[in-house]
Structures are given as structure tokens and as C-alpha cells.
Amino acid sequence: MGTKNGPFGIFILGIMSPNGKIHQDFLDDPNDEKIMLERFLNWVEEERPILVTYSSTSADKPQLINSFKRFNLPVDSLNKAFFDLYYDCINTQKKENQYIFLPMPNSMSAKDIPQYLGYRKTDPKIRGLDALIMYNKFLKERNKEAKLKIKKKLLNYNKADLKRTKFIFDKLKELFDAHP
Numbered sequence: 001m002g003t004k005n006g007p008f009g010i011f012i013l014g015i016m017s018p019n020g021k022i023h024q025d026f027l028d029d030p031n032d033e034k035i036m037l038e039r040f041l042n043w044v045e046e047e048r049p050i051l052v053t054y055s056s057t058s059a060d061k062p063q064l065i066n067s068f069k070r071f072n073l074p075v076d077s078l079n080k081a082f083f084d085l086y087y088d089c090i091n092t093q094k095k096e097n098q099y100i101f102l103p104m105p106n107s108m109s110a111k112d113i114p115q116y117l118g119y120r121k122t123d124p125k126i127r128g129l130d131a132l133i134m135y136n137k138f139l140k141e142r143n144k145e146a147k148l149k150i151k152k153k154l155l156n157y158n159k160a161d162l163k164r165t166k167f168i169f170d171k172l173k174e175l176f177d178a179h180p
Contacts, residue, residue, distance in 0.1 A: 009033060009067030011135045012154060013040050015049075016162040024155055030139065034071045041068070045077050054110045054165045055086040059128070085168055086110075114164045117171040126157045 011027040013036065025036050053060060061082055068075045090102065131154055138150040
């Protein structure tokens with residue numbers, strides 16, 4: 001999660017392994033952003049993961065790349081790592097490349113698709129813009145308890161996003177395995 005405006009670009013990097021283990025890196029101090037990004041880049045270059053996302057092509061990925069460029073960090077391995085479930089699978093904009101067709105009456109958002117596929121967990125009532133506003137509050141907050149409470153909400157929001165993305169991936173994999 002992040003923004004290209006402000007004293008920081010990325011303030012949470014959340015990763016979930018195929019077995020559901022979550023690792024989150026939270027930017028407590030904007031001065032440490034480069035260190036956080038270098039740590040992430042080293043992991044990507046060493047592990048060569050496939051970063052499965054949902055609709056990150058229009059938001060998270062560009063923000064991450066902007067942050068990498070701001071610190072003159074290479075983006076090649078990062079660009080190669082992304083697989084966007086929405087743009088690469090669900091809504092490719094090319095009929096010949098479309099892997100799945102979902103009869104969605106309205107939105108195909110990261111919250112609507114999992115519900116359509118059977119996801120029944122309650123997520124935090126926070127949107128992306130809310131998270132940015134909350135992070136700015138976190139930076140300005142002086143009270144340690146209040147600061148910790150904001151951080152916990154942001155991490156829970158990120159964790160819910162990771163869980164929804166994994167749920168979408170697992171359900172789509174089930175569909176593909178059932179109908180090769």
C-alpha cells in the first residue's frame with residue numbers, strides 16, 4: 001500500500017505464502033522507506049516469487065515502481081514477478097486471452113469477486129483512500145497507544161486484502177483444475 005504523493009511512497013508491504021503464512025513490513029518511519037524497499041527487492045531477486053495480486057496493475061504496482069524509481073532501485077525483477085488475477089485472468093480485455101467469464105451484475109472489485117465466489121469473512125470497513133488517511137494520522141500521532149491502534153488497523157486491513165486475494169486465486173485454481 002502506498003501513494004506517490006507525500007513524504008513516503010509505500011507504507012505497507014504484505015506478502016502471503018501459498019500455505020497462508022503472512023509477512024508484513026510496516027513503515028514506522030518514512031525515512032526508512034528505502035531500506036524497506038531494498039529488503040523487498042532482495043527477497044524478490046533471491047526467491048523469484050510470482051506476486052499474485054488483484055487489480056494491482058492500476059494501483060499498487062505503479063506505486064511500488066514509482067517508489068523504486070524514486071530511490072533509483074531497479075524494477076526489472078519486480079516487473080517480471082507480478083501476476084494480476086483481474087487483468088491477466090478475469091478481465092483481460094481480449095476475448096482470446098480470457099480464461100474465465102464471471103456473470104457479475106455490477107462490480108468486479110476485490111471485495112465483490114470473493115463474495116461471488118463464496119467468501120464469507122467480514123473485512124475491516126476501510127477503503128484504500130481511508131488507509132492513506134489513517135497512515136497520515138499514524139505519522140502525526142504522538143500518543144503511543146493511539147499510534148499502535150492505527151498501525152494494527154492498517155495491518156488488519158492489509159491482511160484482509162491478502163486473504164481475499166488468496167481466496168480468489170484458490171477458487172480460480174479450483175475452477176481451472178475441475179475444467180482443464
